Amino acid sequence: MNTQGFLFERLCIIGPGLIGGSIARMARAHGGVARHVVTTANTEASRARVRELGFADSVADTPEEAVQGADGVVLCIPVGAYAGVMSRIGPHMAPGAVLTDAGSTKGSVVRDVLPHLPAGVHFVPAHPMAGTEFSGPDAGFPSLFEGRYCIMTPLPGTDASAVAKVRALWEAAGSMVETMDPATHDKVVAMVSHLPHLIAFTICGTADDLAEETREAVLKFAASGFRDFTRIAASDVAMWRDVFLNNREALLEMLARFTEDSHALARAVRYGQADFIEDRIRRGRKIRRGLIERKQA
Amino acid sequence: MNTQGFLFERLCIIGPGLIGGSIARMARAHGGVARHVVTTANTEASRARVRELGFADSVADTPEEAVQGADGVVLCIPVGAYAGVMSRIGPHMAPGAVLTDAGSTKGSVVRDVLPHLPAGVHFVPAHPMAGTEFSGPDAGFPSLFEGRYCIMTPLPGTDASAVAKVRALWEAAGSMVETMDPATHDKVVAMVSHLPHLIAFTICGTADDLAEETREAVLKFAASGFRDFTRIAASDVAMWRDVFLNNREALLEMLARFTEDSHALARAVRYGQADFIEDRIRRGRKIRRGLIERKQA
Structure with a gap:
């Protein structure tokens, strides 16, 4: 906190979509976060929409202009756009x-940011684990991050006060902040987020093919299981394309593990091994209970 | 309808769990469905709980006793228990x-029921596509089936008035009734319900293994994608074991299709084929939009 009680004098948000727009709205709703919130978007339509919605104090036409004089900058763009x-x-x-940033991959972000980082600017990567199926300037809301985890992956030797400021930003947003190294982060999110999205995108296509092939209205009867899968399958295209391409190794490893496990269960179904099947179902229930106890569900 | 305006004089529900308990509650809330609702359960604890909850007019100690004098009988038990x-x-x-019945597989149900069907009793298989993650006598509620599909799979030559009665039962419950043959039903639900459940059970185990192996709190960070998967993974053990074992061929076929498709997407990730990845994500979004337009989501 500076003497005027603001965490940042001028907070610049690059990319005012679901995440960036929610940070901006939160910062303006929260007295202590930023004296001035400036943002910029890559299309004139988005910049105009942000001006209409009024969730930033100012909207710059270019990122070069947006960062000038800012003591805090948050990248809220698809991770494939970081280097540019x-x-x-x-x-x-x-x-x-x-x-700092809000990207869903951290190894690629460190790789793409460091070569362009000027001396004297402190980079503290972060990943707020929150989202909805909607995107764009209209999608954000100030409470998006409340009660959700935010994982920070500061590099060794990073300025401690810069790390503290980023932590304070996410705590102001209501998040629970955890710290880990980028490689561990990428493995954990490949399992709990990226693989489930890959599966959801895939199964929608598999069902669609079957519907076309059999001329049956498969989608008409989408039961509750399938509906849950399609909710996450509605996610933003550019964001998820970039996540998959930038967390490739961890994602492919987790898919391989999942495929082995699904084949083991399929084999038990084929040979009528009831005990094995029951054990797998019980395990799912146990994990669900664990999540409920942690109040994540 | 008989002259007293009841669809059934004595409606017997075998298995007063989530589905059976909801049918019983619906029948008693709805003036025209049944003059008397009788149920039975396979444990004394469940029978005592149904008596306490009071959602049936009477509770029989055995299924033999329960069906006596009933003009309508609904099997609401795991499909593996039908033959017995x-x-x-x-x-x-x-x-x-x-x-009639409420089982999630229909080919196996026809196979297991017909050899024991007495002359003069009319069998009309049905599958209400509704459920929650809870089970047991306490889990049911009268509106469970409202606005949901119920698929009937009557066999050729079945008494038309029996088919009409079962349709009227589900329409009274608020369901949209569709008719198809058992084999088509089994294929459709393998895709939209059984495969998603197999995937959900599997991914919970895969994540749990990773958590143990790396001593990382993978489950702590279960993002929204994973949370949706665990909701369906919390389903009833005996019911799902029996579904998998009794819809084996269709389930294994759908898993094989899904696995091919997930490998195609994985290959695109490995080789950085952005267009292919975007196409798959867009397809998921399109299907989600289709479900929303159908008001299923």
């Missing part, structure tokens, strides 16, 4: 500024 | 009675 945006904003960032 | 229960109740069923 960093090459543009790096030369314009203020010395002493804190740079 | 039918061998017990067949000799005690009233001539002219209508027998």
Whole structure:
């Protein structure tokens, strides 16, 4: 906190979509976070919409302009766009500024940001584990991060006060902040988030093929199981394309593990091994109970 | 409808769990469905609990006793238990009675019921596509079936008035009734319900193994994708074991299709084929939109 009681004098949010728009709305609703919130988007339509919605104090036409004089910068763009945006904003960032992000992969983010990071700017990667099936400037809301985890992956030797500021930002948003190294983060989220999305996208296509092939209205009878899968399958295209491409190794490893396990269960079904099947179902129930006890469900 | 305006004089529900208990509650809440609702359960604890909850007019100690004098009988038990229960109740069923069920597989149900079906009893298989993650006598509620599909799979030559009665039962429950043959039913539900459950049970185990192996709190960070999967993974053990074992061929076929498709997407991730990945994500979104338009989501 500075003497005026603001965490950041000028907080710049690059990408005012679901995540960026929610951070901006939260910062303006919360007295202590930012004196001024500036944002920018890559299309004139999005910039105009943010001006209409009024959730930022100002809207810059370019990222170069947006970061000028900002003591806090948050990248809220698809992770595949980091290198390009960093090459543009790096030369314009203020010395002493804190740079953070909201990307779902962390190894690729470190790889793409560091080459463009100016001396004296402190980079603290972060990943708020929150989202909805909606995207764009209209999708955000100030309470999106409340009660959700935010994983920070600061690199060794990072300025401690910069790390503390990013932690304070997410705590102000109502998140529970955890710290781990980027590689562990990427493995954990590959399992709990990226693989489930890959499965959801896939099963929608498999069902659609069957519906076309048999001329049966398979989708008409989507039971509750399938409906849950389609909710996450409605996620943003560019974001998820970039997540898959930038967490490739961990995602492919988790898919391989899942495929082995699904084949083991299929084999038990084929040979009528009731005990094995029951054991797998019980395990799912146990994990569900664990999540409920942790109040994550 | 008989002259007193009841669809059934004495409606017998075998298995007063989530589904059976909901049918009983619906029948008693709905003036025209049944003059008397009798039920039975396979444990004294469940029978005592149904008496306490009071959602049936009477509770019989055995299925043989329960079906006596009933003009309508609904099997609401795991599909693996049908043959055993039918061998017990067949000799005690009233001539002219209508027998139906709520099982999630239909080919196996026809296979297991027909050998025990007495002459003069009309069997009309049905599958209400509704459920929650809870089970047992306390889990049911009268509106469970409202606005949900119920698929009937009557065999050729079945008494038309028996078919009409079962349709009227589900329409009274608020369901949209569709008719198809058992084999088509089994294929459709393998895709939209059984495969998603197999996947959900599996991924919970895969995550649990990873958590143990890496000593990382993978489950702690279960993001929204994973949470949706665990909701269906909390389903009833005996019911799902029996579903898998009794819809084996269709389930294994759908898993094989899904596995091919997931490997195609994995290959695109490995080789950085952004267009392929985007196409798959867009397809998921399209299907989600289709479900929303159908008001299923």
